[in-house]
Amino acid sequence: MAPDGPLGPLVPEPLEAAIDAAAAHLLSRQQADGHWVFELEADATIPAEYLMLCRFFGRRDPAREARIGRYLRRIQAQQDANCGGGWPLFHGAPIDISCSVKAYFALRLIGDPADAPHMARAREAILAAGGAERSNVFTRATLALFGEVPWQAVPVMPPEIVLLPRWFPFHLSKISYWARTVLVPLTVAMARRPQPLAPLGVGIAELFRTPPAQVRDWPGGAHAAEPWRTLFRKMDGVLQRAHGLIPEALRARAEARAEAFVTERLNGEDGLGAIYPAMANAIWMYHCLGVPEDDPRLVTAWAAVEKLVMDRPDRDETYVQPCLSPVWDTALVAHALLEAGGAEAEAAAGRGLGWLLDRQVTDLEGDWAEARPGVPPGGWAFQYANPHYPDVDDTAAVVLALDRARKGAAAGAEAAQLEAAIARATDWVVGMQSKGGGWGAFDADNTHQYLNSIPFADHGALLDPPTADVSGRCLAMLAQLGHSPDSPVVRQAVAYLLGEQEPDGAWYGRWGVNYVYGTWSAVTALNAAGLPPEHPAMRKSVTWLKSAQNPDGGWGEDGMTYPRRGGTRADPDRRMGPSSASQTAWALLALMAAGATDDPAVERGALWLLRNQGPDGAWPEEDYTGTGFPRVFYLRYHGYARLFPLWALARLRNLRRGNSRRVAWGL
Numbered sequence: 001m002a003p004d005g006p007l008g009p010l011v012p013e014p015l016e017a018a019i020d021a022a023a024a025h026l027l028s029r030q031q032a033d034g035h036w037v038f039e040l041e042a043d044a045t046i047p048a049e050y051l052m053l054c055r056f057f058g059r060r061d062p063a064r065e066a067r068i069g070r071y072l073r074r075i076q077a078q079q080d081a082n083c084g085g086g087w088p089l090f091h092g093a094p095i096d097i098s099c100s101v102k103a104y105f106a107l108r109l110i111g112d113p114a115d116a117p118h119m120a121r122a123r124e125a126i127l128a129a130g131g132a133e134r135s136n137v138f139t140r141a142t143l144a145l146f147g148e149v150p151w152q153a154v155p156v157m158p159p160e161i162v163l164l165p166r167w168f169p170f171h172l173s174k175i176s177y178w179a180r181t182v183l184v185p186l187t188v189a190m191a192r193r194p195q196p197l198a199p200l201g202v203g204i205a206e207l208f209r210t211p212p213a214q215v216r217d218w219p220g221g222a223h224a225a226e227p228w229r230t231l232f233r234k235m236d237g238v239l240q241r242a243h244g245l246i247p248e249a250l251r252a253r254a255e256a257r258a259e260a261f262v263t264e265r266l267n268g269e270d271g272l273g274a275i276y277p278a279m280a281n282a283i284w285m286y287h288c289l290g291v292p293e294d295d296p297r298l299v300t301a302w303a304a305v306e307k308l309v310m311d312r313p314d315r316d317e318t319y320v321q322p323c324l325s326p327v328w329d330t331a332l333v334a335h336a337l338l339e340a341g342g343a344e345a346e347a348a349a350g351r352g353l354g355w356l357l358d359r360q361v362t363d364l365e366g367d368w369a370e371a372r373p374g375v376p377p378g379g380w381a382f383q384y385a386n387p388h389y390p391d392v393d394d395t396a397a398v399v400l401a402l403d404r405a406r407k408g409a410a411a412g413a414e415a416a417q418l419e420a421a422i423a424r425a426t427d428w429v430v431g432m433q434s435k436g437g438g439w440g441a442f443d444a445d446n447t448h449q450y451l452n453s454i455p456f457a458d459h460g461a462l463l464d465p466p467t468a469d470v471s472g473r474c475l476a477m478l479a480q481l482g483h484s485p486d487s488p489v490v491r492q493a494v495a496y497l498l499g500e501q502e503p504d505g506a507w508y509g510r511w512g513v514n515y516v517y518g519t520w521s522a523v524t525a526l527n528a529a530g531l532p533p534e535h536p537a538m539r540k541s542v543t544w545l546k547s548a549q550n551p552d553g554g555w556g557e558d559g560m561t562y563p564r565r566g567g568t569r570a571d572p573d574r575r576m577g578p579s580s581a582s583q584t585a586w587a588l589l590a591l592m593a594a595g596a597t598d599d600p601a602v603e604r605g606a607l608w609l610l611r612n613q614g615p616d617g618a619w620p621e622e623d624y625t626g627t628g629f630p631r632v633f634y635l636r637y638h639g640y641a642r643l644f645p646l647w648a649l650a651r652l653r654n655l656r657r658g659n660s661r662r663v664a665w666g667l
Helices: 013-028 045-056 062-078 097-110 117-128 137-145 159-163 177-192 228-242 248-264 276-288 296-306 326-340 343-357 392-407 415-431 449-453 468-480 488-500 515-528 536-548 581-593 600-612 640-657
Strands: 309-312 317-320 626-629 633-637
Touching: 013 326, 013 343, 013 600, 013 640, 045 062, 045 097, 045 137, 045 276, 045 317, 062 097, 062 117, 062 309, 062 317, 097 117, 097 137, 137 177, 159 177, 159 248, 177 248, 177 276, 248 276, 276 296, 326 343, 326 392, 326 640, 343 392, 343 415, 392 415, 392 468, 415 468, 468 488, 468 515, 488 515, 515 536, 515 581, 536 581, 581 600, 581 640, 600 640
Parallel strands: none
Antiparallel strands: 309 317, 626 633
């Protein structure tokens, strides 16, 4: 019998068929041990940096270099209309100077002649955009390592920062985990200033409008605030003049501390911080400290980098992933399959959750314990292994799935093991709540905003403060587990989220693009916490979502909606983008959580998904709907367009089949 609802003839046949095809696609992608992992693609920067790293150390693989070259040239050609010969940070974005400089340099190292048509076009685009002197701080450091710019053009971060006491204005615990793991090994390389082991034979002086040797004043981030901006620039001038004057004993102690920091967190073949920039910097650090090539530390560091290399035989291309996302992918797929239902889907979700149970971090107090001593570990990391750096976002997503599975008898694990894992994770998440009621991803109270004004922080993402999307996930977890709305942790979290709602009714999305993602994350949590559809915040969110819907019925948004000067308030000229599968699914999930299941906007969004599903059961999506650093680094999760539309369509079917239109789950 067909359920009631304005989808009418779309229910049950086409809708059910779409759900079945999408579920079958996900089932076919499950790994033998139960987990899922999809490609995670960033912009051209990471493959270019990888090629440059290998060339620095004289490691040549002509076949692989050729495949990377094909990847870089294809991206350049595909994005020509919006980049004019350069490279963007995400599909459809304008040229990015730093990304383009590195991609150009990588192609020159491969052997592309400077006068080749595609190289001439890239050079013209870079010069028209201001020249390589407009590159960001990480690109400056890389160019300095290759002798393309003087080190005086790079903000100073001496190794001695690892010796600073916690009370000092700058301390490693006051910056984010990713900044910590990237910066500590890089300080050694910046102080030692090594030279490439093999002659390169090429340079990129032609990309500068000012002769590289004369470049001194580099652009900072628009987010930098006074008086900190001026103060830190003056301090940098002092540190520049102090290079070479640091007492040898002090420098040796600092470098030994940096090496110990890195080695303790080397993380086997999953790598330092389990992110590419930190892994690459570890290699440079060990080289600078004289560690031989066959030392286990250096062998392991190289192996970690190699695990990120992604060969695409169908295109005869190679690129390099910024990190791997198996825990996140597996948790989200489990949610989608549990929503889809059926014995096969639920059994597969149970196997995935069983795989996740074995990856809970329970025996190591990571860097987070600096701010939360005495809180027992109990979280999950994003990657296969990253025990020093679990995050509450992954942890909440895993617990939400475990709890749903145990209530539906699809968990695939012993009840006692499940209960213990959920209890331990809950204690950890509660212990990680920041002042004010929100959560950051990896650290608590990581809110020393003045540090984002140092010259080295031109990307504006040195910190890990509480955000609405992560806080929403944590609140959703606690609410689904039955924590009372009157408990202090829930009450403060609800107040935090309500306070973060933008005037137009949306929420900012730190880890997904952008306001659609943030609104989905917040509304699902507030619904789980008991806010009714009539609550003003819920009504405002529905109004905003409906106003952001495209004429074709879908939703879309690109990385340009992140505010230009930082913060969460949208720019007055914000424009949404073409519809995408993952963002349409987020909007539908948010509308249903806000009580708008029967709104025509939901039907139109569902129809868009049905029209755009591919023959393999998945949805095509080239859009970068994940965020590393707003306006600096974006991510294309290849799994998002496979799992989120299934989740949304299955939820719509389930709600219209049931007696209640209320979403019963936290996600």
